[in-house]
Amino acid sequence: MKLQLRYLLVFAFLCFFSVSFAQRKKEIPQTTRLLFVLDASGSMNSAWEGDTRINIARQILSDMIDSIANVPYVEVAMRVYGHQYNFKQKNCQDSKLEVAFGSRNNNQIRTMLDGLQPKGTTPIAYSLEQATKDFPNDGKDTRNVIVMITDGIEACDGDPCAISRGLQQKGIFLKPFIVGMGIEPKYAKGFECMGRFFNAKSSRQFKGFLQEVVKQTLGKTTVTVELLDERNQPREANVHMAFIDQATDKARYNIVHFRDKGGKTDELDIDAIPTYDLIVYTTPPVLKKNVEIIGGRHNVIKVATPQGQLNIVQNGSLDYSTGHSAIVQKQGNHEILVNQQVNEPHNYLIGNYRVEVLTRPTTVFENVRVNQGKTTTLNVKRPGVVTILNKLSGYGSIYVVKSDGSEDWVMNLPEKGIPRTNFALQPGRYRFVFRSSEANDSSYSKSVFFNLSEGGAFTLDILRL
Incomplete structure (x- = not known):
């Protein structure tokens, strides 16, 4: 019975393939x-x-x-x-x-x-x-x-x-x-x-x-897009690209670049009449404007897209309750290029980048260098977990104590008292400040310092402050 079912599935697949192929062959040319x-x-x-x-x-x-x-x-x-x-x-x-x-x-x-x-x-x-x-x-x-x-x-x-x-x-x-x-x-x-x-x-x-x-x-027109590395060699591949018709400002062709195992780039059939802007969706994107394709011949378009890889590694990142990512910017430019997921490598054009990992508090890396064909790895410390026991409604905040003794605000607690709350925080020294909503003035504010180690745990009982 299993053998018959297998043959039936194979037969069905071949029939589907034959029908699909026949349909493609019967397509009426433009x-x-x-x-x-x-x-x-x-x-x-x-x-x-x-x-x-x-x-x-x-x-x-x-x-x-x-x-x-x-x-x-x-x-x-x-x-x-x-x-x-x-x-x-x-x-x-x-x-x-x-x-x-x-x-x-x-x-x-x-x-x-x-x-x-x-x-x-x-x-x-x-x-x-x-x-x-x-x-x-x-x-x-x-x-x-x-x-x-x-x-x-x-x-x-x-x-x-x-x-x-x-x-x-x-x-x-x-x-x-x-x-x-x-x-x-x-x-x-x-x-x-x-x-x-x-x-x-x-x-x-x-x-x-x-x-x-x-x-x-009317002649046959083909196009090869060569994505060049830093030595101007056609080595890059598997990048999304779009040919934008300048007249309509719409993508006429939206494709993923292909290079075979022998290093040869495939040929594309592109209408030669419009003038295009070619966008190569690297990070950041590369724009080549005013691409005029000559009809009736093979055209080669060369675009410099030298790339390397950035990998942000953090063990225990799932301790954070929300999606865990990093904001990546070109060094010296405030525009956000991408929110890269932690522990998921991403390709970038070679250059220097600023990386802000959305830990609590954020972890910032300046002048991160991405090199051609290599992986740059950023290691982020594993967070610890703070448990806050609280049966009172009030106003609580956590501050990180920096190496020079100054403090930066990190987060506020929910105003309504929650009996037990867990928060993931990066290793470091912290101050916790709390005032009950029933207190008569700010002098009733209480604070306490605590240290949190990598992968460690700390418990704060507000009633005992």
């Missing part, structure tokens, strides 16, 4: 939607390298869209601005989705481009805003990407940077690509705040930039 936003304002008729800008853009763009027509899980659309109204009319709403999203719609796009006649103004901000309506809300899991092609700057008093940031924050589309056609360098900053900007100085460079955009958008 669809990438590429919206090209093309400048067809009057300036696109101007000469560039023996031809006009529009003719160069028309041919290169058509060929490129033909090349991706059969790529699975890719949909393309085309919005054009500046092509419906004459420049003198300065129509700042001259922007239209000419070809809606679809797969294998390259011939439709080519036909539209062949008949395109530039003539109007340059409403870049308005076109970006209208682009939000171009991406279908059909429930598909998609990456929405905008590629803008232009030879000029915003001409309608709009703010393309603010529009772009706002729509990225809402998750409407990812960080746009902007490919300029001979734009004056002084205007570059106005596009860099919108997205990732390429400025072509020639038709050949324009073609290369468009190919690079497609490669970054």
